[in-house]
Amino acid sequence: MSLLLRVAVASAAHDIVPSWPLDSFIAVNPLAGSESRPFESARSLGPLTRQRTDYLADHKRGRIVLADLEAAVRLRIPELTGTVTIGETTLPAARLAALELELDQSHDTGASLRTSPLSRLDEITSRWVAAFLTPDPLWPMPHRQHGLYAAWRTLIRHDPSLAPGARRRLRGLPEGPDAGLGWALDQLGVEADDVQRVLALELHQLPGWASHIKWRAEKVGDIDLTSFLAVRFGTRHALQIPPSLTGPIPREHEPATELQRRAELLAGRLVGTHVGPVDISTVARVLAAHPTRDHLFTWQLAYELNYRSRLLSSLSTAHAPTERPGIQVVMCIDPRSEGARRHLETASTIETFGFAGFFGVPIRFVRHRGKGAVNSLPALLTPRHTVTEAPRDDATATRRVTAARRRDAVDRALHAGESGTATSFAFAETAGWFYGLTSVLRTFAPGLLARIREERLAGRALESSVTVADAFTLEERAVLAETSLRMMGMARFGRLVVLAGHGSDSRNNLYQSALDCGACGGNPGAANARAATVIFNDPGVRELLEARGISIPKDTVFIAAEHNTVTDAITLLDTHSLPASHRALADDFLRRQSTAADRLVRERARDLPGASPRHSTTRLRRRAHDWAEVYPELGLAGNAAMIIGPRELTRGVDLSRRVFLHSYVPEFDAHGTGLETVLTAPVVVAQWINHQYYFSSINPDLHGAGTKTVHNAIGTIGVLAGQGGDLRRGLPWQSVGVGTALLHEPLRLAVIVQAPLETIGQIISRNQVLRDLFDNEWITITARERRTDPWMHYTRYGWHTAPLPPAEGAQQ
Incomplete structure (x- = not known):
C-alpha cells in the first residue's frame, strides 16, 4: 500500500512545477506541466x-x-x-x-x-508548513528534526485553534506519513480508483506550497509532498471537509x-x-x-x-559593418540590456553583442575564505566546477575578511536583539538612538546613506582574480570559449572586449533575485564575467582556438564588467589586471557608458511609476536606495519577443526594452549546433520568464504574488499575502501593474530567427521540448534565411508567410 500510495503521489504531482525560494528566485512557467498539450x-x-x-x-x-x-x-x-x-x-x-x-x-x-470555500483548511495547512520550513526561527518548531508529519502528529492534539471534537478525530493517526495519508483517505471515504485524481486536485488547492515543497524535496530533502498531503488530508478529516472529486469545469x-x-x-x-x-x-x-x-x-x-x-x-535590412570596432561589449540577452546597447552604439566605435549572462561558463562561485557558495549558472544545468577568488595580497585580504566577519556577527546579534520576544524592548532602549538616526537617513536622505555605504565598500574592495585553471582543464576552457564565440557569431575582435554581466541593487526588496540574472541562477553575473574574461585572455586557450579557425588578435584584451539595471551604470571589474596599453580605451568606454546610462535612465523614467524624465538623474537613481520604493525598476515588464540573429537586424532600432537579443550569425555555425543550443537553452529560459510575467498579469491572484504592501516573508523561501493562505508564487503586482492597470502587456513570446528554415525545422523536430512549445502554441517562431527573404511563420503543418501590418492607408 505504501509503495502504491507513493506512486499515486508522484503521478498526482506530475504537472506541479517546482518553484525556487526567494533568495534564488528563478522564473518558471507555472503551467509548464501542461506544455505537452495545446495551450x-x-x-x-x-x-x-x-x-x-x-x-x-x-x-x-x-x-x-x-x-x-x-x-x-x-x-x-x-x-x-x-x-x-x-x-x-x-x-x-x-x-x-x-x-x-x-x-x-x-x-x-x-x-x-466552480470553487469551494477552503480558506479555513488552507490557513491551518499553511501555518503548519510555514512553521516547519521557516529557516533559523527564534522560536523553533518542536520535534522538527523528525519531519513535518511526525512533528504535526505530535503537536496537533494540543492545537487550541481546533475544536476538541476535531482533535479527538485525530487520535488514531498512525506513525509515518505514508500510513497517515492512507489512514486519512480511508477516514474520508476516498475510493482506491479515485486516489490519484483526488491527490492531484488537492495539490492544486495550494499550488504555491506544493510547488515549493516539490523543489525542496529534490534539492534539500527535509520535506516531501507525501508528508504535506498527509497533514492536509488529516486536517480535512479533523474539520470534516470532504475532498474534492472534480476540478474546475469549463x-x-x-x-x-x-x-x-x-x-x-x-x-x-x-x-x-x-x-x-x-x-x-x-x-x-x-x-x-x-x-x-x-x-x-x-x-x-x-x-x-x-x-x-x-x-x-521595424527590423533592419542593413549590411554588416566591415571596419574593426575599437570597443565591443557583450551583454546579457535580458531585455533591459537592449536599451543599454542601443545608447552605447550611438558611438560608431562601439559594437555590442547579446549572449546569455553567464557567458557560457557555468560555475559554483566561492568568495575568498567564504563560508558559502553561489550556484551561478542556468537552472537547467548542474554545477560541476567551483571557482574561487585568489587575492593579490594575502595579508590585506586576511584583515578585510576578519573585519567583514565581525560586522556580520554584529549584524546577526542586532537582528536577534530587535526580533526577539524578550529582548526587543531592551534593545530599543539601548540602541534605539542609533537606529533612529539610520531610519531618518533611510527615509529622508537615502542617496546620502547609499554614498556612505558605497564609499565604505569601495574602501574595502578586495583586489583578486578567479581561479579558473583549478576548475577547468585547458581543453574544457577552449571548448567553452569556442562554443560561446560560435553561438554569438563573434568572428572579429576589437582591441577591448567588455563582458558585462548584470545585477540589480535596491533596498528592502524581497524579490531582489528576480531582478538579477536568470542565466546565473538569480544571482548577479559578475562572477561569470570574471571567469569568462580569464578564459578568453588565456594564451593557451587562444592557441587552441587558432587551430580551430578562430583567431583572437594579440592586442585584443577582454575585461569583466557589471551592469546595474537600476542605475544603468556599467562598472569595470578587475581593472588591476588591465595592461597599461588599454587603460585609455577603458577610460573612453567609461565616459561613453556614463552618457549612455544617463540617457537610458531618463528613457526608463517615462514608464516608471512616480518618475519623470524631467527629474534629475541623481533623483531617479536615488530610488534604488529608498527602502519605501516599491518600483525601483520594472525588471522585464513588457517582454514580448526574442530575436536571434546578427546585430545589423536591430542596430539603431528602438525595441523599447521589450526584446531578448541573442547574437547569432548562421555563416559562423555551419552545422547549426550553436543555433540548437540557443533554441533549447536561452529560448526555454526566456519563455519561462515570459510566461511568468504573462500569468502573473492574467491571473495575479493564483499565479502572482499579490501586492508587496501586505507581504509576510517566510524566511527566504517565499511570501504570504497577510498572515496565512498559500505560499505566493510568481511576481508581485508591482512587477506587472500599478493601481488597477497593467504595466506589462501579456503576450506569449515571439521568437524571431535569421537562419535557414530547414535547419530550424530539423532542430524543432528532434527536440521534444521545442515541439511542445511551438506545436502547442505556447510560444511562436518566425524566421527568414537571408535579410532579403520574406518572414515565414512556423506551424506544425509547415512554414507560412508571416502576417505584416497593412500598407499605409489600407482598410483596417
Missing part, C-alpha cells in the same frame, strides 16, 4: 487570457485592428481560409468571423469555474439557440453595411466553426499578431 487545453486550470472588455478597449484605440482579427481566425481555424457569399458580396470567411468579434456583446465567453458547448442569436446579431450588422440580403444560415455555418468559448483565444492571438507584425516590419 488552450490548460483553460481548466484557470483563465489563460484577459477579459473581453480589455480586448475591445484595445480594438477601439487601434492596438488591435480588423486585419489582426482576420489573420488570427485564419491561423486558428484553417477551414475558414476560403470565401463566402453574403448577399451580393463575397467576403473571406475569416473576415466574417472576425467581424463578429467587433460586436460589443454583453455575454461573458470566459470559462465558468462551460459546455453552446446550444443551437446561442448560435442562432450570434448569427442574427452579425446579420443585422451586415445589412447595415449595404451588402444586400443576408442568408442567416450561411452566417451561422461560418460562426459554428468559431464558437464563443474560443473567442478570447482569437482576441489574444490578434493582440500578439499586431505586436509581432509591427516588430518584424
Whole structure:
C-alpha cells in the first residue's frame, strides 16, 4: 500500500512545477506541466487570457485592428481560409468571423469555474508548513528534526485553534506519513480508483506550497509532498471537509439557440453595411466553426499578431559593418540590456553583442575564505566546477575578511536583539538612538546613506582574480570559449572586449533575485564575467582556438564588467589586471557608458511609476536606495519577443526594452549546433520568464504574488499575502501593474530567427521540448534565411508567410 500510495503521489504531482525560494528566485512557467498539450487545453486550470472588455478597449484605440482579427481566425481555424457569399458580396470567411468579434456583446465567453470555500483548511495547512520550513526561527518548531508529519502528529492534539471534537478525530493517526495519508483517505471515504485524481486536485488547492515543497524535496530533502498531503488530508478529516472529486469545469458547448442569436446579431450588422440580403444560415455555418468559448483565444492571438507584425516590419535590412570596432561589449540577452546597447552604439566605435549572462561558463562561485557558495549558472544545468577568488595580497585580504566577519556577527546579534520576544524592548532602549538616526537617513536622505555605504565598500574592495585553471582543464576552457564565440557569431575582435554581466541593487526588496540574472541562477553575473574574461585572455586557450579557425588578435584584451539595471551604470571589474596599453580605451568606454546610462535612465523614467524624465538623474537613481520604493525598476515588464540573429537586424532600432537579443550569425555555425543550443537553452529560459510575467498579469491572484504592501516573508523561501493562505508564487503586482492597470502587456513570446528554415525545422523536430512549445502554441517562431527573404511563420503543418501590418492607408 505504501509503495502504491507513493506512486499515486508522484503521478498526482506530475504537472506541479517546482518553484525556487526567494533568495534564488528563478522564473518558471507555472503551467509548464501542461506544455505537452495545446495551450488552450490548460483553460481548466484557470483563465489563460484577459477579459473581453480589455480586448475591445484595445480594438477601439487601434492596438488591435480588423486585419489582426482576420489573420488570427485564419491561423486558428484553417477551414475558414476560403470565401463566402453574403448577399451580393463575397467576403473571406475569416473576415466574417472576425467581424463578429467587433460586436460589443454583453455575454461573458470566459470559462465558468466552480470553487469551494477552503480558506479555513488552507490557513491551518499553511501555518503548519510555514512553521516547519521557516529557516533559523527564534522560536523553533518542536520535534522538527523528525519531519513535518511526525512533528504535526505530535503537536496537533494540543492545537487550541481546533475544536476538541476535531482533535479527538485525530487520535488514531498512525506513525509515518505514508500510513497517515492512507489512514486519512480511508477516514474520508476516498475510493482506491479515485486516489490519484483526488491527490492531484488537492495539490492544486495550494499550488504555491506544493510547488515549493516539490523543489525542496529534490534539492534539500527535509520535506516531501507525501508528508504535506498527509497533514492536509488529516486536517480535512479533523474539520470534516470532504475532498474534492472534480476540478474546475469549463462551460459546455453552446446550444443551437446561442448560435442562432450570434448569427442574427452579425446579420443585422451586415445589412447595415449595404451588402444586400443576408442568408442567416450561411452566417451561422461560418460562426459554428468559431464558437464563443474560443473567442478570447482569437482576441489574444490578434493582440500578439499586431505586436509581432509591427516588430518584424521595424527590423533592419542593413549590411554588416566591415571596419574593426575599437570597443565591443557583450551583454546579457535580458531585455533591459537592449536599451543599454542601443545608447552605447550611438558611438560608431562601439559594437555590442547579446549572449546569455553567464557567458557560457557555468560555475559554483566561492568568495575568498567564504563560508558559502553561489550556484551561478542556468537552472537547467548542474554545477560541476567551483571557482574561487585568489587575492593579490594575502595579508590585506586576511584583515578585510576578519573585519567583514565581525560586522556580520554584529549584524546577526542586532537582528536577534530587535526580533526577539524578550529582548526587543531592551534593545530599543539601548540602541534605539542609533537606529533612529539610520531610519531618518533611510527615509529622508537615502542617496546620502547609499554614498556612505558605497564609499565604505569601495574602501574595502578586495583586489583578486578567479581561479579558473583549478576548475577547468585547458581543453574544457577552449571548448567553452569556442562554443560561446560560435553561438554569438563573434568572428572579429576589437582591441577591448567588455563582458558585462548584470545585477540589480535596491533596498528592502524581497524579490531582489528576480531582478538579477536568470542565466546565473538569480544571482548577479559578475562572477561569470570574471571567469569568462580569464578564459578568453588565456594564451593557451587562444592557441587552441587558432587551430580551430578562430583567431583572437594579440592586442585584443577582454575585461569583466557589471551592469546595474537600476542605475544603468556599467562598472569595470578587475581593472588591476588591465595592461597599461588599454587603460585609455577603458577610460573612453567609461565616459561613453556614463552618457549612455544617463540617457537610458531618463528613457526608463517615462514608464516608471512616480518618475519623470524631467527629474534629475541623481533623483531617479536615488530610488534604488529608498527602502519605501516599491518600483525601483520594472525588471522585464513588457517582454514580448526574442530575436536571434546578427546585430545589423536591430542596430539603431528602438525595441523599447521589450526584446531578448541573442547574437547569432548562421555563416559562423555551419552545422547549426550553436543555433540548437540557443533554441533549447536561452529560448526555454526566456519563455519561462515570459510566461511568468504573462500569468502573473492574467491571473495575479493564483499565479502572482499579490501586492508587496501586505507581504509576510517566510524566511527566504517565499511570501504570504497577510498572515496565512498559500505560499505566493510568481511576481508581485508591482512587477506587472500599478493601481488597477497593467504595466506589462501579456503576450506569449515571439521568437524571431535569421537562419535557414530547414535547419530550424530539423532542430524543432528532434527536440521534444521545442515541439511542445511551438506545436502547442505556447510560444511562436518566425524566421527568414537571408535579410532579403520574406518572414515565414512556423506551424506544425509547415512554414507560412508571416502576417505584416497593412500598407499605409489600407482598410483596417
